[in-house]
Amino acid sequence: MDRFISKLLFIAACSSIAILALIALFIFKEGVPIIIRSGLGHFLFGRIWSPLEGQFGILPFIIGSLWVTAGALILGVPLGVACAVFLAEFAPARLAAVLKPAIELLAGIPSVVYGFLGVMWLAPIIRVHLGGPGLSILAASCVLAIMILPTIVGVSIDAIHAVPRSYKEGSLALGATEWQTAWRVILPAARSGILAGVILGMGRAVGETMAVIMISGNATQIPHSILDSVRTLTANIAIEMGYAVGDHREALFATGIVLFFFIMALNTVALRVARRRF
């Protein structure tokens, strides 16, 4: 019986890995030829995306993804970590018991709702007060920052709770204030866990598609300011997949390959940093 079950689990494990491998293989098979034909350099660093003329340069989208993700992290990480420190260390237990689930509930809102809110409310504000088209890097970053908050807050709170109480007592006994203790002892001790939360949030920001399509404007040019509209790698696939054929279709798969490496690289770097424990 045991042997049977372990065989079954083995088959399950193999098939899930095989499915992932096949998907990766398929994406590569569809996307690699166009990269070879137009040259990797031209594909990655080409500034012009014009499928009708056979120009497939995705640099604007790479830059778009980088900007939007960086913006989301710049806005979302300080807010999320501060919120986690407050809830885990300073807030009365009863308040924290209400607020933590409330923030986690934010994760349950579908991204299209975030996008809709951004288009209807945030973009006009930016257009009127800061200029530009409104649908922009700034707007997308703001919306994504809110979307990654639940992940960062939730994981960070768990990381802070995992810090031994004795660190806190020791620090207080040495004459540190609660705030000094949080900043100099608890946050550094929880660093790797918090970073894990940031990685997860970053993954979500890079991969997010729907809200970004709605709010970022989707221009295929390289942006010059955070008020310009951009198109991200994910948005590029989603927008054009409906009518892409031939080379164009392959170029979208190739965009997927870039996205694939993009996320893998980000995760690897971030995990390295996270694992650098004291």
Place this chain on the structure above:
Amino acid sequence: MTARMKNKIEILDLSVRFGDAVALQGVTLNIAENEILSIIGPANSGKSTLLMAINRMIERVTNATVEGSVLLGGQDVAAIRDVQELRRRIGMVYAMPIPLPMSIRDNILFGPRLVRRLRKSASDDLVEQTLVASYLWDEVKDRLDSSAVKLSGGQQQRLCIARTLAVGPEVIMFDEPCSGLDPISTAKVEEAMKELKARHTLILVTNNTKQAARVGDRTAFLLMGKLIEVDDTNKIFTAPGDKRTEDYVTGKFG
């Protein structure tokens, strides 16, 4: 004790309750400058509560109420507005020696850096001086920048003593500092305590009556939140005034 010694800490009619549970009941006790006072007593006798009342860590317990007063050098600790200052004046070494997750050097400099910037030479001096005083210098002088978490238990406890010293406390309280240590480490910690007496006032809470006998100048015996008696250590262990003290130190209960 002799009358000519100056009192460093005076505890006047101190009572502590946690909710409805009484933890300390009308304790009056003086601790003289440059003495080691051992506090012994069975579990739940209020020893740790007494320490928490002295450095006001008890304020972090939400349902605790404190009556009576604790004077440090004649000044009511409750009237010290800056509780951080109080905790710099009264150092604390815990039962579980847990260094902060930093290097040995940074552990020692953590406290001083909270209040002032240190020059490199001044901080090097401070690190050496406190590690020598805590009998740890020879073992770690070549790896001050390595992680404090990798030290052995006994070394960690001595590091915790060093980091407490670095803040420059007048009083140091030890809450069962050797409960998790082997005999050799225990001996080193006790040696350090005896040396520290020259410049500090020490309070040693211990479950180990032999340790109290070895280290303490005077010994106080607490039982169920009450101070049963306090006297010269020799007297407590040879001719105690109270039957319950005798039973406890001879191991008949507790």
